[in-house]
Amino acid sequence: MERITATYYIETPFDPEKAAQVLAGEQSSGTFVAVPGETAALKERFAARVESVQKIETVQQPAIPGAISKDGQYHRAIVKVSWSIENFGYNLPVLVSTLQGNLYEITQFTGLKLMDIDLPASYADHFRGPAFGIDGCRKLTNVLDRPLIGTIIKPSVGLSPEETASMVNTLAEAGIDFVKDDELMSSTANSNFSDRLDAVMDVINRHADKTGKRVMYAFNISGEMDEMLRRYEMVVQKGGTCAMISINSVGLSAAKKIADQGQLAIHAHRNGWGMLNRHPLLGIDFKAYQKIWRLAGADQLHVNGIQNKFWESDDSVVASIEACLTALLQQAKPLPVVSSGQWGGQAFETWRSTKTVDLLYMAGGGIMAHPLGAAAGVKALQQAWKAAVEGLTLEQAAKAYHEFAMSVEKFGKGNA
Amino acid sequence: MERITATYYIETPFDPEKAAQVLAGEQSSGTFVAVPGETAALKERFAARVESVQKIETVQQPAIPGAISKDGQYHRAIVKVSWSIENFGYNLPVLVSTLQGNLYEITQFTGLKLMDIDLPASYADHFRGPAFGIDGCRKLTNVLDRPLIGTIIKPSVGLSPEETASMVNTLAEAGIDFVKDDELMSSTANSNFSDRLDAVMDVINRHADKTGKRVMYAFNISGEMDEMLRRYEMVVQKGGTCAMISINSVGLSAAKKIADQGQLAIHAHRNGWGMLNRHPLLGIDFKAYQKIWRLAGADQLHVNGIQNKFWESDDSVVASIEACLTALLQQAKPLPVVSSGQWGGQAFETWRSTKTVDLLYMAGGGIMAHPLGAAAGVKALQQAWKAAVEGLTLEQAAKAYHEFAMSVEKFGKGNA
Numbered sequence: 001m002e003r004i005t006a007t008y009y010i011e012t013p014f015d016p017e018k019a020a021q022v023l024a025g026e027q028s029s030g031t032f033v034a035v036p037g038e039t040a041a042l043k044e045r046f047a048a049r050v051e052s053v054q055k056i057e058t059v060q061q062p063a064i065p066g067a068i069s070k071d072g073q074y075h076r077a078i079v080k081v082s083w084s085i086e087n088f089g090y091n092l093p094v095l096v097s098t099l100q101g102n103l104y105e106i107t108q109f110t111g112l113k114l115m116d117i118d119l120p121a122s123y124a125d126h127f128r129g130p131a132f133g134i135d136g137c138r139k140l141t142n143v144l145d146r147p148l149i150g151t152i153i154k155p156s157v158g159l160s161p162e163e164t165a166s167m168v169n170t171l172a173e174a175g176i177d178f179v180k181d182d183e184l185m186s187s188t189a190n191s192n193f194s195d196r197l198d199a200v201m202d203v204i205n206r207h208a209d210k211t212g213k214r215v216m217y218a219f220n221i222s223g224e225m226d227e228m229l230r231r232y233e234m235v236v237q238k239g240g241t242c243a244m245i246s247i248n249s250v251g252l253s254a255a256k257k258i259a260d261q262g263q264l265a266i267h268a269h270r271n272g273w274g275m276l277n278r279h280p281l282l283g284i285d286f287k288a289y290q291k292i293w294r295l296a297g298a299d300q301l302h303v304n305g306i307q308n309k310f311w312e313s314d315d316s317v318v319a320s321i322e323a324c325l326t327a328l329l330q331q332a333k334p335l336p337v338v339s340s341g342q343w344g345g346q347a348f349e350t351w352r353s354t355k356t357v358d359l360l361y362m363a364g365g366g367i368m369a370h371p372l373g374a375a376a377g378v379k380a381l382q383q384a385w386k387a388a389v390e391g392l393t394l395e396q397a398a399k400a401y402h403e404f405a406m407s408v409e410k411f412g413k414g415n416a
Numbered sequence: 417m418e419r420i421t422a423t424y425y426i427e428t429p430f431d432p433e434k435a436a437q438v439l440a441g442e443q444s445s446g447t448f449v450a451v452p453g454e455t456a457a458l459k460e461r462f463a464a465r466v467e468s469v470q471k472i473e474t475v476q477q478p479a480i481p482g483a484i485s486k487d488g489q490y491h492r493a494i495v496k497v498s499w500s501i502e503n504f505g506y507n508l509p510v511l512v513s514t515l516q517g518n519l520y521e522i523t524q525f526t527g528l529k530l531m532d533i534d535l536p537a538s539y540a541d542h543f544r545g546p547a548f549g550i551d552g553c554r555k556l557t558n559v560l561d562r563p564l565i566g567t568i569i570k571p572s573v574g575l576s577p578e579e580t581a582s583m584v585n586t587l588a589e590a591g592i593d594f595v596k597d598d599e600l601m602s603s604t605a606n607s608n609f610s611d612r613l614d615a616v617m618d619v620i621n622r623h624a625d626k627t628g629k630r631v632m633y634a635f636n637i638s639g640e641m642d643e644m645l646r647r648y649e650m651v652v653q654k655g656g657t658c659a660m661i662s663i664n665s666v667g668l669s670a671a672k673k674i675a676d677q678g679q680l681a682i683h684a685h686r687n688g689w690g691m692l693n694r695h696p697l698l699g700i701d702f703k704a705y706q707k708i709w710r711l712a713g714a715d716q717l718h719v720n721g722i723q724n725k726f727w728e729s730d731d732s733v734v735a736s737i738e739a740c741l742t743a744l745l746q747q748a749k750p751l752p753v754v755s756s757g758q759w760g761g762q763a764f765e766t767w768r769s770t771k772t773v774d775l776l777y778m779a780g781g782g783i784m785a786h787p788l789g790a791a792a793g794v795k796a797l798q799q800a801w802k803a804a805v806e807g808l809t810l811e812q813a814a815k816a817y818h819e820f821a822m823s824v825e826k827f828g829k830g831n832a
Contacts, residue, residue: 091603105690184504252670257640278480310523
């Protein structure tokens with residue numbers, strides 16, 4: 001019978017092998033005393049199994065509160081635990097409850113992070129994964145050989161539908177590929193969702209009729225289930241190509257229901273992610289997280305950006321991009337969304353460390369606040385990526401391209 | 417205009433006032449440079465506002481990775497930030513993205529936990545809250561003046577529908593009020609959901625016909641949206657009174673859609689909670705968390721238990737019970753679900769520290785592994801609570817009641 005294997009990074013004051021056994025017990029039999037009915041045959045079939053324990057290091061301070069060590073030592077290890085798929089079948093929420101459920105409560109751990117998940121082959125028959133993925137998003141935007149260039153409407157909250165549409169018009173004329181609502185913006189007092197949809201799609205449809213290029217706009221449909229379905233259908237009706245969901249806020253079952261509709265690319269925004277990941281020994285690593293959301297059907301997944309304004313290291317961002325670009329179950333791959341404090345300047349290091357153009361490269365202020373206006377902002381980003389792929393340095397690119405040079409002046413080190 | 421105020425526990429190497437301003441900016445205007453269109457009037461209407469900053473202490477080690485302090489000092493403070501409800505209206509996922517979104521990424525913080533949320537009065541008009549709550553659950557089970565006594569079918573995974581039903585039969589005859597599936601158990605290779613439902617409801621319906629008492633069984637319907645709705649309807653059709661959802665795994669929008677059906681009490685299981693809460697300076701406190709889930713319609717909410725087998729302190733458990741029993745928007749209150757390593761012995765301290773019997777008191781092994789069988793296990797729990805409320809000590813109760821005395825012998829300190 002197929003099994004699913006989860007890899008955890010753990011810390012414990014006990015023998016890591018024994019702590020891992022507690023985890024396996026809690027997540028399959030789940031009680032503190034032997035009970036009638038728990039036969040050896042049942043255990044063999046349904047019990048979680050500790051596959052391996054690899055000790056890493058010992059530290060003197062626990063990472064998070066839990067059992068106190070008698071000898072002052074806390075042991076860190078990489079632990080693999082497996083479950084038969086007979087336990088949960090192809091039910092994603094129950095899979096999550098099994099791999100990420102009550103185990104975080106276990107006092108024997110002073111650190112626990114789900115690092116990766118190995119999915120069995122039969123999952124390919126039950127989960128389509130991204131309906132569009134990288135190739136589908138490229139086709140929808142007609143961008144084939146460079147990163148999609150995108151931006152976020154800013155200020156996040158406050159613009160009227162007409163102001164938003166006017167900004168989209170400027171951006172479309174400047175040749176942008178992708179625009180999105182902010183995750184804080186869904187339907188506000190002065191920007192009702194359907195009014196904004198109408199105003200924005202009017203601009204996008206007119207622009208598409210004129211030029212043949214349809215700007216992809218990610219409308220933030222996040223909300224209650226029925227409202228999301230209504231909004232999704234409205235976007236389809238108006239000729240839109242993308243819907244955005246705040247996946248952590250909306251949750252797995254509703255997000256999958258939306259992705260299952262299959263008519264729009266799903267822009268999966270991971271806001272709230274820091275809560276799940278920021279501590280090195282608590283929560284879930286992006287490598288595991290992105291697999292769950294690929295199963296649910298995310299076409300575009302946020303990965304932060306190189307030299308971002310947030311706390312995340314460049315190494316972590318690069319690992320996240322690589323995770324998205326690694327094959328999973330013959331499914332389409334999701335497009336990594338690079339964002340946060342980005343302007344053309346990071347294209348060079350992003351290219352150097354990932355060697356891919358399969359990215360949705362987002363710049364907010366980096367485009368909208370360009371000294372020569374948004375159109376020049378878009379142009380500067382295209383120039384930066386062209387130069388980076390051709391092997392130019394930032395300095396060489398600034399000499400070659402005027403708009404990019406203006407970006408460097410405004411957003412370069414010490415200037416932003 | 418009404419505002420929502422969030423209370424955060426923060427740590428920062430910077431002036432807490434300035435760090436709070438960064439949070440407010442990120443969660444309303446949200447870009448790193450001033451952009452055209454961000455007028456003073458817009459800011460006034462839609463900007464988040466720092467309401468107060470109360471410094472607590474200064475420490476020398478950051479709680480989580482973030483900006484490095486130049487003077488080696490990290491300042492902890494309680495910060496209140498407010499938003500106009502014009503920003504998100506009555507959209508729960510967007511509220512969550514605003515209060516719990518990208519702010520966890522902000523590098524200026526080396527600790528950030530959402531502690532509480534103050535909801536405006538108008539939320540009462542848009543969210544019914546728990547359809548049943550404490551009073552409704554009491555009516556459904558006909559338990560009016562003591563805690564509901566419940567148990568979890570163990571082993572969590574592996575029993576056949578017939579074995580499960582046979583256990584329910586024993587428990588029903590013993591006078592149990594509530595039984596639930598484990599969160600790991602939904603539909604397994606040897607216990608298909610609908611077969612288990614049929615077998616269990618057959619027992620419960622027969623017992624109800626005979627005695628007038630209908631045992632509440634929380635069927636774990638967690639799964640994809642449509643499957644949950646189908647299973648919910650099946651439970652209703654069979655005469656069931658409760659559905660269980662793993663709220664963190666299923667997510668907010670789908671869970672609310674289920675709760676909105678209003679025909680079954682919703683047993684909200686918080687597995688995965690440790691990931692969101694275990695670190696003292698990261699994530700969300702139960703006080704804030706339970707408000708979101710009350711808005712979504714949770715009728716029963718897990719709070720762990722006194723002297724539990726997990727990492728959580730008794731003080732934290734008591735605070736969680738109090739949070740559930742505190743009024744919110746004139747809604748029905750959710751029934752706190754006390755569980756984890758419970759047997760009658762904890763009734764005394766639970767009563768002493770909460771002075772309430774508005775609890776669903778769950779014991780797994782504590783009932784099923786009672787030396788005289790499950791029936792005696794239920795009886796011992798009822799005896800313990802009766803004694804606790806009457807002011808007896810554990811020792812006095814053990815002298816007064818035989819079944820409870822046997823529990824003390826098996827599960828009491830050093831015996832379990």
